[in-house]
Amino acid sequence: MSIPPKTIALIVGGVVLVGGAFLAAPALGDLFSAPLASTAPAAGDPVEFPVNDAGETYGSPVGGSVPKLIPARSDAGDIGYVRVSELDQQRNLAKSTTNPDAVFAVDVYEVDGETVIGSLTVTAETPGARDGLNN
Structure with missing residues (x-):
């Protein structure tokens, strides 16, 4: 054939x-x-975080920049934001205490930074907002 x-x-x-x-x-x-494609900021570029009605920046830390409110999960499992200054203060207290029964916590807020939706227990091992940024 x-x-x-x-x-x-x-x-x-x-x-x-x-x-x-x-x-x-x-x-x-x-x-x-x-x-x-993603438009992630290049190293050294300024990061512009969203701002809530109270004038506080919020979002995840990026490129060495940290907003005032960062995402967190409350002890009950609700997703919200914690104020970095409050988290840092409670972490410092947890690291410096000699009382093994001491409990440290921060409020977890809605994005407005005012409405409390839960609480997050903070220990000396709780990561901070700036942990891992300089790796």
Whole structure:
């Protein structure tokens, strides 16, 4: 049985076309998805955190910058924000106490920094807002 040259040419052309599309797909994907790429600040760039109605910045620490309110989970499991100054104070007290029964805690707030939604127990081992930023 013989295959006509025209059929062979069509098959080879199809294989080349599909193979070329397969090889070009990553480059084409990068071309179309570039605007969707993350715009994380470069090292040394100023970080602009969102600001609540009370004028306090909030969000996760980024590039060495820490907002006034950072995300935290309360002891009951609710997600909110803790005030960095309160967390630092309670961590310092927990680290310096000699009383093994002492309990230290900070309020967990809604993003407004006023509405208390829970409490977070703080120990000497509780990570601070700046821990891990200089690794």
